[in-house]
Structure formats: C-alpha cells, structure tokens
Amino acid sequence: MLERRSAGDVPPKPHIALRGSSGALRYEECITRAGFDGPYSIVYHEHRPHEAEPTEIHHGWQILGGRPAHGLTRHHFKTFEQRQRGGPALDARVPLLENDDLALSVLAPDSEDPAYFVNADGDELLFIREGGGVLKTQLGELRFRANDYLCLPRGLLHRFVPDTTLAQDWFSIESAGAIAIPRQYRNEVGQLRMDAPYSHRDFRAPEFTGPSDEGIRKLVVKRGHAFYGFRYARSPLDVVGWDGSYYPTAFSILDFQAKVGMVHLPPTAHATFALPGALVCSFVPRPLDYHPQALTCPYPHSSVDIEEVIYYARGDFMSRKGISAGSLSLHPAGIPHGPHPGAYEASLGGGRTEELAVMLDCARPLRVTAAALAIDDPSYHHSFVAPGGSHSIG
Ligand SMILES: [Fe+2]
Numbered sequence: 001m002l003e004r005r006s007a008g009d010v011p012p013k014p015h016i017a018l019r020g021s022s023g024a025l026r027y028e029e030c031i032t033r034a035g036f037d038g039p040y041s042i043v044y045h046e047h048r049p050h051e052a053e054p055t056e057i058h059h060g061w062q063i064l065g066g067r068p069a070h071g072l073t074r075h076h077f078k079t080f081e082q083r084q085r086g087g088p089a090l091d092a093r094v095p096l097l098e099n100d101d102l103a104l105s106v107l108a109p110d111s112e113d114p115a116y117f118v119n120a121d122g123d124e125l126l127f128i129r130e131g132g133g134v135l136k137t138q139l140g141e142l143r144f145r146a147n148d149y150l151c152l153p154r155g156l157l158h159r160f161v162p163d164t165t166l167a168q169d170w171f172s173i174e175s176a177g178a179i180a181i182p183r184q185y186r187n188e189v190g191q192l193r194m195d196a197p198y199s200h201r202d203f204r205a206p207e208f209t210g211p212s213d214e215g216i217r218k219l220v221v222k223r224g225h226a227f228y229g230f231r232y233a234r235s236p237l238d239v240v241g242w243d244g245s246y247y248p249t250a251f252s253i254l255d256f257q258a259k260v261g262m263v264h265l266p267p268t269a270h271a272t273f274a275l276p277g278a279l280v281c282s283f284v285p286r287p288l289d290y291h292p293q294a295l296t297c298p299y300p301h302s303s304v305d306i307e308e309v310i311y312y313a314r315g316d317f318m319s320r321k322g323i324s325a326g327s328l329s330l331h332p333a334g335i336p337h338g339p340h341p342g343a344y345e346a347s348l349g350g351g352r353t354e355e356l357a358v359m360l361d362c363a364r365p366l367r368v369t370a371a372a373l374a375i376d377d378p379s380y381h382h383s384f385v386a387p388g389g390s391h392s393i394g
Contacts, residue, residue, distance in 0.1 A: 030042050030301045049300045059281065074337060076380035077377070079106045079171075082371065096369055096371060097328075100277075112161040115219060121174070127171040131170065138157050138237055144250045147252050173360065177276030205247055214254060249358065253272075288351050310328070316353070317366070322377075
C-alpha cells in the first residue's frame with residue numbers, strides 16, 4: 001500500500017448511512033488486514049455483498065490434501081443439541097473447531113473430577129455460560145459462577161468440582177500459547193491502564209487454603225494431544241505457601257467495560273484476552289453508537305486474514321437471526337460476512353443492545369470436527385441471502 005486513495009461516493013464518516021439518488025441505502029463492506037488492526041478499505045455496494053452461495057465449479061488447480069470436507073461456508077453449530085458432554089470436566093470436552101493454535105470445545109460437566117489434571121499442551125480459557133463451582137488447585141481454591149471467564153495457565157495442577165445443583169454449560173478455548181491481557185492495556189510498569197476495559201480489582205485469584213488431603217492420588221497429564229496417568233503416594237495438595245505471578249484467575253464478562261463510539265467500533269475495541277493466533281473479544285450489554293445516521297449493527301466485512309467464531313451466551317443479536325443461547329458460529333476467511341437481511345437497515349438510529357457473546361478472531365484456518373458437523377445448521381449460509389437477492393455464481 002502506497003497511500004490512502006478515495007473514489008466515487010462515500011459518506012463523510014464510516015459506518016453511517018449512504019444513499020443513492022433514489023434514496024436506496026448502500027451497503028458497506030470493510031475489507032481489513034490483520035483482523036481490524038491493519039490496512040483497510042471501506043467499499044460501498046448497491047447490494048448486500050455477502051450473498052454468494054456455494055455451488056460446483058470445475059476450475060482451480062490440484063492441491064495436495066484437497067479441500068476440507070465441510071466446504072467453505074458459514075456455519076451455525078447448535079451446541080445446545082450436543083448431548084455427549086457430561087461427566088467430569090476432565091472427560092467432558094467435545095472439540096468442535098481446532099487449528100494448530102487452539103481447540104474450541106463445549107462441555108457440561110455434571111460431576112467432580114476424580115483425578116487431578118495437568119494440561120501440559122497449553123493454557124485454557126473457559127467461559128462459564130451457565131453453572132459454577134470450585135476450581136481446586138495447589139495454590140488454593142477459586143470459586144466461579146455463570147458469566148465468568150476462568151484462565152488456567154499451562155501446567156496448573158487442578159480439579160473441577162462443579163456445583164451439581166446448577167445446570168452447567170461451558171465453552172473451552174485451549175491455546176497452545178499463553179493467554180494474556182492485550183499488551184496495549186498495560187502501562188510501562190505492567191499495571192492495567194486507566195482506560196483499559198477492566199481493572200486489577202475485576203480479576204479474582206485463588207484463596208489459599210493450605211495443605212489438604214482430599215484422598216485423591218490420581219493425576220492425568222495431557223501432553224502432545226495424549227493423556228497419561230500417574231499415581232501419587234500422598235496428596236499433591238501439600239503446598240504450604242506460594243509467591244509469584246503464575247496462578248489461575250476468574251473474570252466476569254459483565255465486568256468488561258465496553259467502549260461506545262459515535263460510529264460503530266471494530267471488534268478489537270472489545271478485545272479481552274490475546275493468545276498467539278487469536279484475539280478473544282467480549283460483546284456485552286451496552287448503549288449503541290450515537291451518530292444520528294449511525295449504522296449500529298456490524299457492517300458487512302471481509303476480514304481477509306481472520307476466521308471469526310462467536311459463542312452466543314444470551315440476549316438478542318441484532319445482526320443475526322435464528323441464533324440462540326449456546327449457538328456457535330463460524331464465518332471463515334475467504335468470503336465476506338455481515339448482517340442478516342433487514343438488520344442493516346433496521347440498525348439506523350442507535351439505542352441499546354443486550355447481547356452477550358464471546359468472539360474469537362483466529363489467524364489460521366479452523367478444522368470442523370465430526371461432532372460439530374453433527375450439530376451444524378445446514379440452512380445458515382443461505383439465511384444471509386435476502387429474498388430475491390442475487391446469488392448465482394457463474
Ligand atoms: Fe465479523
């Protein structure tokens with residue numbers, strides 16, 4: 001890129017209404033590099049730019065390994081229809097999406113872990129959509145509840161004791177690299193800046209309880225995507241004290257202090273955790289953009305380096321219909337995406353959103369597991385085509 005260029009009709013600000021001579025609303029497409037951090041252009045279309053549908057085309061060269069079986073389409077996985085995810089947390093994860101950086105799973109643990117667990121493959125970020133309980137570690141006990149993120153560093157010896165009086169519904173992000181606070185939220189001494197979307201007081205650490213013996217001697221270690229068993233002669237919860245920066249934390253998504261702009265802010269404004277190859281963002285209830293002509297729902301866009309995943313916790317999602325609590329969507333790179341028919345037009349004029357969701361922008365292509373395909377909504381890709389919309393591929 002040499003310099004910024006501009007051509008044709010554009011409105012005075014991004015993300016506000018642009019109309020043609022007949023009064024018809026034009027449709028933005030934001031084409032962005034590096035998620036929403038790199039160079040970008042905003043393109044204005046006469047028609048909704050994300051309506052192309054899959055079809056057989058006999059062009060292209062031979063690629064070793066072939067195409068993924070699930071094709072290149074938008075997906076809606078109905079995780080609430082996934083039934084094989086009970087039992088202890090250690091056994092209950094059902095992986096749905098994965099690449100070399102991370103694995104995304106759902107689980108609904110309904111009993112306590114019968115063994116201690118060490119994940120030597122990576123950090124884990126759990127979002128507790130429903131439920132709660134206690135995380136028992138050598139560093140103490142960390143109580144958690146619905147709407148919490150739980151951040152477990154790699155190698156932490158732990159055991160989950162879910163509250164069996166509550167329904168549990170958890171979303172797991174297992175990361176090969178460290179899960180961290182985004183660098184831009186810290187000042188030069190490492191303290192969270194005053195304009196960060198959370199403060200130190202929002203994060204909870206384990207309460208140290210001293211040595212204890214739960215009578216459990218079994219340990220499971222995950223390394224290299226395999227599980228290995230060990231047996232202790234004594235309780236491993238024998239720590240008499242500790243000091244340092246390595247420990248699990250809990251943070252309620254409802255404590256995320258969302259930013260609101262005059263016009264729509266990109267998802268990076270909602271960045272909550274950073275991990276190699278992905279950014280985790282929190283969409284929380286908030287007032288919407290306040291420009292009188294603001295298009296407040298997410299505009300159509302092609303985030304050309306990024307696979308976008310959203311786990312919907314609750315609330316209404318103004319840009320997407322047919323989405324429920326527990327829905328998981330995948331919008332792959334390579335095709336644009338945007339609001340459902342009518343949502344763009346209906347979003348003019350501000351107001352408020354009550355949405356609650358966890359979003360991931362993932363750098364590497366995600367593989368869809370067989371378990372995910374079994375709960376895939378086959379009508380989802382087509383649901384973005386407006387009645388009478390042009391969607392033929394020649
Ligand atoms: Fe998006």
